[in-house]
Amino acid sequence: MKKISWLLMCMVLLGTNWTYGEETVVAHWTFDGKTTGDVTDAAMGTADPITGNFRAVTGVSGEAVKFDGYTTMVTKKAADVPVLDSAFTLEAWVALAAFPWSWCPVVSHAQDNAGYALEIGPAGEVAVKVFSGSAWRTCISLINIPVKAWTHVAGVFDPETGLTVFINGREQGRLEFQGRLIPAHRTDLILGSVPQPAKPAYIHRPFGTIPGWYSLDAILDEVKIHDHSLSGTILQQDYAAAKPSLPPDIPSRVLPSGPAGPGRFGAYYTHLKYHWEWDDMWRTAEHPDVVVQFDDSPVRVVFWRGTRYSPAWVTENNLWMADQSVEAWNDEEGCFEHMQDRHCRYSHVRIIENTPARVVVHWRYAPISAHDNFWRVDPRTGWGCWVDEYYYFYPDRAGIRKYTWEKGSLGRPRQFQETIPLTGPGQTQGDVIHEEYVTIANLAGETQTFSYIDNPLRKTDKPIPSDPMIQMHNLKARNKPFIIFEPGGEMHYLRDMNIEALSRSGSCSHWPIGQMCCDGRTQRTTDRAASFLGFPITDPVIHEDGTRSWVSSLYGLNDVSFDRLLPLAKSWIRAPKLRTVSGSVKSQGYDFSQRAYKLVNADPQYPSTDLVLEAGPESPLRNACLVIKDWGDSTPQVLFEGELQTEGKGYRIGHIRNLEGTNLLLWISKESSSPVEISLILPAE
Numbered sequence: 001m002k003k004i005s006w007l008l009m010c011m012v013l014l015g016t017n018w019t020y021g022e023e024t025v026v027a028h029w030t031f032d033g034k035t036t037g038d039v040t041d042a043a044m045g046t047a048d049p050i051t052g053n054f055r056a057v058t059g060v061s062g063e064a065v066k067f068d069g070y071t072t073m074v075t076k077k078a079a080d081v082p083v084l085d086s087a088f089t090l091e092a093w094v095a096l097a098a099f100p101w102s103w104c105p106v107v108s109h110a111q112d113n114a115g116y117a118l119e120i121g122p123a124g125e126v127a128v129k130v131f132s133g134s135a136w137r138t139c140i141s142l143i144n145i146p147v148k149a150w151t152h153v154a155g156v157f158d159p160e161t162g163l164t165v166f167i168n169g170r171e172q173g174r175l176e177f178q179g180r181l182i183p184a185h186r187t188d189l190i191l192g193s194v195p196q197p198a199k200p201a202y203i204h205r206p207f208g209t210i211p212g213w214y215s216l217d218a219i220l221d222e223v224k225i226h227d228h229s230l231s232g233t234i235l236q237q238d239y240a241a242a243k244p245s246l247p248p249d250i251p252s253r254v255l256p257s258g259p260a261g262p263g264r265f266g267a268y269y270t271h272l273k274y275h276w277e278w279d280d281m282w283r284t285a286e287h288p289d290v291v292v293q294f295d296d297s298p299v300r301v302v303f304w305r306g307t308r309y310s311p312a313w314v315t316e317n318n319l320w321m322a323d324q325s326v327e328a329w330n331d332e333e334g335c336f337e338h339m340q341d342r343h344c345r346y347s348h349v350r351i352i353e354n355t356p357a358r359v360v361v362h363w364r365y366a367p368i369s370a371h372d373n374f375w376r377v378d379p380r381t382g383w384g385c386w387v388d389e390y391y392y393f394y395p396d397r398a399g400i401r402k403y404t405w406e407k408g409s410l411g412r413p414r415q416f417q418e419t420i421p422l423t424g425p426g427q428t429q430g431d432v433i434h435e436e437y438v439t440i441a442n443l444a445g446e447t448q449t450f451s452y453i454d455n456p457l458r459k460t461d462k463p464i465p466s467d468p469m470i471q472m473h474n475l476k477a478r479n480k481p482f483i484i485f486e487p488g489g490e491m492h493y494l495r496d497m498n499i500e501a502l503s504r505s506g507s508c509s510h511w512p513i514g515q516m517c518c519d520g521r522t523q524r525t526t527d528r529a530a531s532f533l534g535f536p537i538t539d540p541v542i543h544e545d546g547t548r549s550w551v552s553s554l555y556g557l558n559d560v561s562f563d564r565l566l567p568l569a570k571s572w573i574r575a576p577k578l579r580t581v582s583g584s585v586k587s588q589g590y591d592f593s594q595r596a597y598k599l600v601n602a603d604p605q606y607p608s609t610d611l612v613l614e615a616g617p618e619s620p621l622r623n624a625c626l627v628i629k630d631w632g633d634s635t636p637q638v639l640f641e642g643e644l645q646t647e648g649k650g651y652r653i654g655h656i657r658n659l660e661g662t663n664l665l666l667w668i669s670k671e672s673s674s675p676v677e678i679s680l681i682l683p684a685e
């Protein structure tokens with residue numbers, strides 16, 4: 001126990017309240033010697049249940065309890081709650097890891113029209129409130145408490161003078177009135193959690209947000225209830241006597257992207273760990289996430305539950321760029337999107353191909369609302385809209401995003417793409433992106449750059465290149481993320497942004513990470529991961545194939561200059577024609593939705609071929625993938641212009657075995673603006 005004498009210990013065992021000088025304590029949770037399922041009220045000698053996820057950590061004296069921000073709650077049953085009907089003081093030591101989603105009690109004994117509470121607000125405000133007369137009276141502090149620091153908070157009620165808030169022993173708020181407390185009866189007392197589901201603060205669309213449970217994301221220690229009002233002098237003494245010399249045990253929270261550095265090119269199932277408070281809520285076994293690595297660069301692509309598996313391109317210094325993906329909306333439930341699937345009930349990821357030549361990852365999701373409803377449900381079948389996204393990654397750190405849905409199932413309104421950087425806890429937008437934040441271009445090489453500036457216009461007066469289809473975002477990293485769209489799409493929201501945003505946190509915290517059922521929440525502090533920018537937004541060209549609609553875009557993360565994106569774009573959109581010269585392999589054309597040439601082998605027993613990629617200035621070769629159906633299990637030698645190449649440098653080989661046979665994948669690492677001869681031969685035995 002913490003500094004409690006043997007005599008006071010006997011008083012506790014006898015169920016007697018004790019005094020420290022002029023203090024009379026009627027409840028005191030020290031959190032020392034905590035058992036698995038309860039914490040001891042040292043003043044009353046009761047064991048009060050603690051539920052949800054929590055951990056014992058070092059406190060201001062002895063042990064304390066870390067609440068997880070969502071599930072943790074201490075409950076004192078109504079029959080054991082001390083009766084307060086006059087003056088009182090509530091005090092506690094708190095160390096926040098993040099601000100609450102909205103007002104959250106440190107201590108609460110309240111009904112609709114009765115009771116009292118000491119609470120912390122969504123920006124670190126401290127409030128004490130009491131039901132007196134016929135209304136709730138609330139006193140809110142004039143300052144906010146910080147995160148990652150021990151803070152002593154106290155709320156005092158006196159029926160003759162009203163309410164006062166103290167922070168670290170100093171008065172920081174006062175509400176003067178006269179009136180008696182109306183106590184709550186037959187009501188449990190709660191520590192550290194909302195007593196019933198509540199909506200987050202700063203929400204965008206109330207009809208698209210439903211109430212949810214949350215607790216303090218904080219360490220609590222030395223929570224006391226006194227049955228009279230303490231003076232500021234006593235509270236200052238309490239603060240000074242217990243003020244800890246060490247910071248609270250709150251580790252930094254960093255968006256997880258796997259081991260640092262380059263890795264062998266491929267896709268890997270893994271279990272990405274964020275922080276235990278978030279991780280412990282997930283009821284998943286091993287391997288829930290996927291990371292794609294590249295062997296010549298530390299950049300990677302992360303499919304993580306924290307983004308609902310929406311893939312994020314992650315730079316060498318762990319800056320994240322994600323995408324909105326397919327979204328719809330209405331005025332009844334708000335947005336229908338993968339962002340609302342906070343438990344990943346409908347969002348799944350799997351590895352389809354994993355070879356040295358190519359990696360294919362499949363992400364399947366249903367756009368749902370915060371109310372957990374599907375978009376455009378067929379009343380006869382019960383099927384709503386589902387989206388399948390296939391990502392074709394290549395060793396040059398570029399990949400195709402092909403997203404497809406059942407024709408007619410999406411309807412309108414809808415949105416397909418929105419470029420979204422992320423901020424991690426502690427980061428501002430200016431930590432992630434430069435003032436000149438994006439450059440766009442068209443196939444003619446005309447460019448425009450947009451920036452964070454003072455007093456930006458709502459509609460830009462800068463000249464916009466016709467048919468812009470290339471964008472590169474200027475993250476504060478050596479490697480820059482880019483997107484190349486098919487010509488014919490429309491790029492919107494091309495404008496400068498307010499430079500004041502660079503000093504702020506990310507804009508919205510309902511996604512990523514957030515577990516509240518919330519359709520939009522403004523993030524006003526840097527304590528939580530958030531998303532921002534959301535521009536440009538592109539309406540892409542939509543294709544139809546049989547029963548499916550689909551769209552393709554080329555994504556990447558490279559350390560190349562912007563002007564090198566133009567030949568890459570041309571090599572994808574105006575890919576060189578492939579001509580077969582001899583051998584058993586025949587061309588079936590170029591599939592830009594895979595960034596690959598499709599071929600078929602007519603003689604699996606003796607495969608061979610001579611090909612020409614007819615590259616030119618307007619259809620340059622910037623690496624290429626050949627997919628040869630029915631090649632078989634043999635591994636060919638590869639020649640460029642008759643010169644034998646070294647596997648792993650000039651080319652890479654992959655075999656895909658399926659029920660019908662074995663296909664060959666050939667990745668060609670070569671840049672050229674003139675024709676290239678390629679030969680595939682079997683080595684002599």
